[in-house]
Amino acid sequence: MIGEVPNTYVGQRFTSRRLAHEAGIHRPLIAGICGVKKNGAESIVVSGGYKDDEDYGDVIIYTGHGGQDSSKNQVSDQTIDDSGNAALVTSYLEGLPVRVLRGAHAGSEWAPDEGYRYDGLFRVTSYGSKLGIDGFLIWQFRLEAHEGTLLPTRVQQEELPTDEGRLAPTDAGNVPAGAESPGRVTTTVQRIVRSSAVTRQVKAWHENRCQICALRIDVPGGSYSEGAHIQALGSPHNGPDVIGNVLCLCPNCHVMFDAGAIVLSDELTVIRGGVESGSLRTHPRHIIDLNCVRQHRDRWRA
Amino acid sequence: MIGEVPNTYVGQRFTSRRLAHEAGIHRPLIAGICGVKKNGAESIVVSGGYKDDEDYGDVIIYTGHGGQDSSKNQVSDQTIDDSGNAALVTSYLEGLPVRVLRGAHAGSEWAPDEGYRYDGLFRVTSYGSKLGIDGFLIWQFRLEAHEGTLLPTRVQQEELPTDEGRLAPTDAGNVPAGAESPGRVTTTVQRIVRSSAVTRQVKAWHENRCQICALRIDVPGGSYSEGAHIQALGSPHNGPDVIGNVLCLCPNCHVMFDAGAIVLSDELTVIRGGVESGSLRTHPRHIIDLNCVRQHRDRWRA
Numbered sequence: 001m002i003g004e005v006p007n008t009y010v011g012q013r014f015t016s017r018r019l020a021h022e023a024g025i026h027r028p029l030i031a032g033i034c035g036v037k038k039n040g041a042e043s044i045v046v047s048g049g050y051k052d053d054e055d056y057g058d059v060i061i062y063t064g065h066g067g068q069d070s071s072k073n074q075v076s077d078q079t080i081d082d083s084g085n086a087a088l089v090t091s092y093l094e095g096l097p098v099r100v101l102r103g104a105h106a107g108s109e110w111a112p113d114e115g116y117r118y119d120g121l122f123r124v125t126s127y128g129s130k131l132g133i134d135g136f137l138i139w140q141f142r143l144e145a146h147e148g149t150l151l152p153t154r155v156q157q158e159e160l161p162t163d164e165g166r167l168a169p170t171d172a173g174n175v176p177a178g179a180e181s182p183g184r185v186t187t188t189v190q191r192i193v194r195s196s197a198v199t200r201q202v203k204a205w206h207e208n209r210c211q212i213c214a215l216r217i218d219v220p221g222g223s224y225s226e227g228a229h230i231q232a233l234g235s236p237h238n239g240p241d242v243i244g245n246v247l248c249l250c251p252n253c254h255v256m257f258d259a260g261a262i263v264l265s266d267e268l269t270v271i272r273g274g275v276e277s278g279s280l281r282t283h284p285r286h287i288i289d290l291n292c293v294r295q296h297r298d299r300w301r302a
Numbered sequence: 303m304i305g306e307v308p309n310t311y312v313g314q315r316f317t318s319r320r321l322a323h324e325a326g327i328h329r330p331l332i333a334g335i336c337g338v339k340k341n342g343a344e345s346i347v348v349s350g351g352y353k354d355d356e357d358y359g360d361v362i363i364y365t366g367h368g369g370q371d372s373s374k375n376q377v378s379d380q381t382i383d384d385s386g387n388a389a390l391v392t393s394y395l396e397g398l399p400v401r402v403l404r405g406a407h408a409g410s411e412w413a414p415d416e417g418y419r420y421d422g423l424f425r426v427t428s429y430g431s432k433l434g435i436d437g438f439l440i441w442q443f444r445l446e447a448h449e450g451t452l453l454p455t456r457v458q459q460e461e462l463p464t465d466e467g468r469l470a471p472t473d474a475g476n477v478p479a480g481a482e483s484p485g486r487v488t489t490t491v492q493r494i495v496r497s498s499a500v501t502r503q504v505k506a507w508h509e510n511r512c513q514i515c516a517l518r519i520d521v522p523g524g525s526y527s528e529g530a531h532i533q534a535l536g537s538p539h540n541g542p543d544v545i546g547n548v549l550c551l552c553p554n555c556h557v558m559f560d561a562g563a564i565v566l567s568d569e570l571t572v573i574r575g576g577v578e579s580g581s582l583r584t585h586p587r588h589i590i591d592l593n594c595v596r597q598h599r600d601r602w603r604a
Contacts, residue, residue, distance in 0.1 A: 054537055061538045093561070126534050126560065128601035137603065140538055217554060219561035220602065232428050235356055236363045236442055251553030252519060258428065259395070259521035299430035300522065301439065 002042055003097050003121065010120035014101075017045075017116065025118050026101045033065050033084030037222070040090040040098075041124075044143075047103030048111070052132045052140065055108040060100065060122065063132070064088065064139035074134035080221045088124055088141045089221030094200070097121035097146060121146040199227025199246055202286060206248035211281040212262060212270055215250045228254045230264075231292035237299065244289030247280075260300030264293045304344055305399050305423065312422035316403075319347075319418065327420050328403045335367050335386030339524070342392040342400075343426075346445075349405030350413070354434045354442065357410040362402065362424065365434070366390065366441035376436035382523045390426055390443045391523030396502070399423035399448060423448040501529025501548055504588060508550035513583040514564060514572055517552045530556045532566075533594035539601065546591030549582075562602030566595045 005024040014020040017029050026043040027034050032050075035041035046055060049072055050063035064085040066078040080086060091098050100119045105111050110119075122143040132138035208225035209216040217224040228249045231239030239245050249257060256262045256272075263271050268280040268288065282288075307326040316322040319331050328345040329336050337343035348357060351374055352365035366387040368380040382388060393400050402421045406414050412421075424445040434440035510527035511518040519526040530551045533541025541547050551559060558564045558574075565573050570582040570590065584590075 056537065059537060126536075126539065128534075128539065128562065129603055130538070130601065142534075142536065142538065215554065217557055217563070219558060219563040221561075224557050224561070232430075232444075234428075234444065235358065235361060236432070236444065237428065237430065251557055252517065255519055255526050255553055256521060259523075259526070260430065261519070261521040299432065301431055 002040060003099075005099070008118060010118060012118045013112065014116040014118070015114075017103075020101055020116050020118070023118075025099055031065070031084065033087060035087030035091070036083055037086035037090055039087070040094055040096040041084065041087040043099035043101060044088075045101045045103055045116075046108075046111075047116075048105030048107055050138075051134070052138055053108075055102075055110045057110045058145040060143045062088075062141045062143055064141065067136055067138070074132050074136045074138065077137035078129075078139050080129070080139055085139050086221050089127065089219075092124035092127055092141070093219070093222045093224045095123065097123060098143060100143065119145075196227070196241060198241055198243055202227055202243055202246045203248045205283040205286050206281070208248065209281065210250035210253050211247050212249060212253040212257070214281060215252075217250060224251075225249065226251055226254045228257055230257075230288070231295040232258070232299075237295065239292055239295070240289075242289070244287055245292040247288075257296075263297045263300055265297075266290055266293065268293070304342060305401075307401070310420060312420060314420045315414065316418040316420070317416075319405075322403055322418050322420070325420075327401055333367070333386065335389060337389030337393070338385055339388035339392055341389070342396055342398040343386070343389040345401035345403060346390075347403045347405055347418075348410075348413075349418075350407030350409055352440075353436070354440055355410075357404075357412045359412050360447040362445045364390075364443045364445055366443065369438055369440070376434050376438045376440065379439035380431075380441050382431070382441055387441050388523050391429065391521075394426035394429055394443070395521070395524045395526045397425065399425060400445060402445065421447075498529070498543060500543055500545055504529055504545055504548045505550045507585040507588050508583070510550065511583070512552035512555050513549050514551060514555040514559070516583060519552060526553075527551065528553055528556045530559055532559075532590070533597040534560070534601075539597065541594055541597070542591075544591070546589055547594040549590075559598075565599045565602055567599075568592055568595065570595070 001024065008023055008025055014023065020026045021029055026045055032045045033041055034043045044062060046053065046060055046062065052063045054061035064078050064082065066082045066085070067074050067076040069075045078085065080089060090096070098121065100122050101116050102111050102119050103116045104114045122145050124141050125144045126142045127139060129137055129139050203225050206225070207216065208223040210225060225248050228247045229239050230245050230247060231237050233239050233241060253262065261272065264280060265271060268282065269276050270278050270280055303326065310325055310327055316325065322328045323331055328347055334347045334351060335343055336345045346364060348355065348362055348364065354365045356363035366380050366384065368384045368387070369376050369378040371377045380387065382391060392398070400423065402424050403418050404413050404421050405418045406416045424447050426443050427446045428444045429441060431439055431441050505527050508527070509518065510525040512527060527550050530549045531541050532547050532549060533539055535541050535543060555564065563574065566582060567573060570584065571578050572580050572582055
């Protein structure tokens with residue numbers, strides 16, 4: 001199960017891995033990563049087992065699995081194809097939440113004093129390899145706490161340079177108690193992908209190949225596409241979150257489709273700037289709702 | 303000025319447009335949209351002037367500017383090229399925050415009882431056109447409250463279907479007071495772009511044309527690209543947020559670059575899967591930091 005587990009809560013304590021297992025927070029009793037490439041990582045344990053780990057509270061630099069001997073020394077290179085590591089790549093590509101269980105250990109101010117603590121949902125926001133402290137190749141994953149996930153203490157957020165390159169005002173004296181300063185966000189250009197069962201099904205049928213341009217983006221450890229709603233969700237469009245209203249698109253075609261540079265005809269012809277340019281790629285099980293196609297077209301008067 | 307204004311706070315009241323003007327929250331005294339296409343919209347006023355507006359608190363369906371007579375009846379079509387409307391398109395494409403000032407009026411439970419209230423930063427998350435109540439074409443923009451922006455009362459969040467398509471558990475009895483339920487997020491695949499002065503400069507030099515594949519994504523009202531950090535920000539990569547560390551890329555090349563499917567040589571040759579494929583497009587004022595290029599390459603052992 002990806003995401004929250006029923007009858008658990010952020011901050012919940014477990015005196016042992018077995019109890020965390022029984023609660024469904026982290027199912028394996030030994031492995032630090034629970035998950036496989038196909039579905040992504042359900043959960044990880046951060047308990048000091050890899051000396052290259054770094055823990056900043058809301059941000060965790062988590063070393064992948066593999067290459068250790070029984071004394072937890074790195075004795076060989078890690079690979080991105082290791083099952084647990086590839087699961088974290090899928091979590092990155094799909095934007096899936098990962099449960100984080102922290103275990104007591106010296107060397108992290110964020111670890112609980114004893115036992116284990118469920119610290120909520122994180123996202124994998126980047127990954128890469130480097131030479132670890134022991135001189136072997138390791139893969140590392142940056143995990144960031146979900147918005148809304150509460151930690152015992154929050155790390156200080158980065159300051160936002162304003163348009164003029166100065167720091168945004170943080171004059172707390174003018175802000176009523178309880179009000180957050182909304183401008184203090186990181187300046188990263190950030191792609192936050194929120195998957196649903198519906199979009200994952202459509203992407204699986206098309207094997208991440210864009211239904212408009214046929215591109216599949218292959219990257220180390222996986223491939224990438226986006227589930228695009230034809231009739232947008234929410235007011236004023238009010239599209240349904242169903243398979244017939246979702247396309248599997250590459251990011252570029254997704255931007256163009258969402259901003260009306262591409263529309264579809266009732267015959268599923270791709271129309272760019274009023275000009276027909278080929279047919280939408282289809283899959284026999286993927287039945288597209290023409291009402292949604294028409295609503296999208298109407299939205300752009302095309 | 304885009305974003306927060308010094309010495310103001312969310313929830314701040316103004317008895318008149320002039321006082322909101324003097325505080326710098328919304329500079330025009332009459333116009334509902336402050337901003338131009340080039341820079342995006344600084345602020346809008348939601349005060350019931352357009353009958354097609356819808357206000358759900360955290361979400362506002364905001365009708366664009368134009369086509370009204372002096373009695374606020376729609377008498378002609380709106381255009382996306384109207385200065386205020388095009389400004390909101392830029393805000394959408396660039397992911398820029400828009401200040402929202404709500405004015406007292408009947409017909410919205412979110413309006414203040416009297417005068418004006420600054421309700422914080424919103425983002426434009428979609429837009430499109432439709433026939434308005436008066437039978438003319440209008441453009442509408444969906445604005446969503448910034449995370450962290452507090453409203454007097456929050457609208458209920460959408461429920462998240464879990465992997466199995468069931469609703470996520472919301473058994474508040476198990477959640478300690480003050481803890482939020484992190485799984486209750488919308489299921490939309492969502493592109494959240496956070497611009498900075500640095501990325502905007504780089505994108506301006508390249509006029510939104512991808513430095514890797516030369517594509518520029520043109521959409522109604524604007525064009526789109528992304529500022530990509532070469533050496534990623536934050537641990538463990540710790541790249542600097544400076545012009546020499548930023549590329550102007552299309553979303554597809556951005557995904558490939560961030561996940562190591564594309565790296566650059568010291569001569570700024572583009573390398574895909576180990577194979578050279580052309581040169582990075584450059585601009586005379588855009589000096590790229592080769593240390594960042596090397597760090598990115600090392601990260602992928604390329």
